[in-house]
Amino acid sequence: MELNRSLQKAILNVLSNHYPDTMDMGTLKLRLPPDFSDCQNLVDGTVQYFIEHGLVECQTTKLTPSSQHQGRFYKATAKGLDFLADDGGLSSILGTVTVKLHADTIRDVLKAKIMESNIPPEDKKRFIDTLKDLPGEALKTFTNKLIEMACDNPQAVFSSLMKFIS
Incomplete structure (x- = not known):
């Protein structure tokens, strides 16, 4: 048919x-x-x-x-x-889906990325310590800024998405 x-x-x-x-x-x-x-x-x-x-x-x-x-x-x-x-x-x-991320989840993801990076170990420690002390509202603002930065670079977002789904 x-x-x-x-x-x-x-x-x-x-x-x-x-x-x-x-x-x-x-x-x-x-x-x-x-x-x-x-x-x-x-x-x-x-x-x-x-x-x-x-x-x-x-x-x-x-x-x-x-x-x-x-x-x-x-x-x-x-x-x-x-x-x-x-x-x-x-x-x-x-059918709208609301995604909520707990502050600790965001911290864990950011910490993992810091640890994977090529920055010097002393800077890694400083970034991770700052991340631990960051209040929830500041972490929310920072996460929103990261999302805005990703949206400003759609090709990077697309490349990451393709790596994720393949």
Whole structure:
């Protein structure tokens, strides 16, 4: 099956416009814009692809005495709606990760780097002693400055990242 991004967007748009209601496959195909009439054979596969990625869910109903409809009905999921949103929807807000580093962790990393460096041993001792006595707020300010320096040299950051992940 070929992946057609325009068709994918059209399918999700149709389903999102009817959210939270469900829609059967026939109605979904009828609601697609006319320029997708030649893609009708791809719709089933694309919807299944979305189901596997959690962007669409399928609800199967059975014929009962009180219901005249039986079959499969589809609707966009919250993940599908967020996928369409320019800003990533609530997923981007709820998926935010906050990283907190304890002052001792930062000190340990800096100490290790000082010890690995080629500076004279007496300077190493002086730097490490200063680092031990540095108050938490000063360490925070210093760490922010180090991050700013790294951002001012994106090529060095990229090189370090490549070494880290390889």
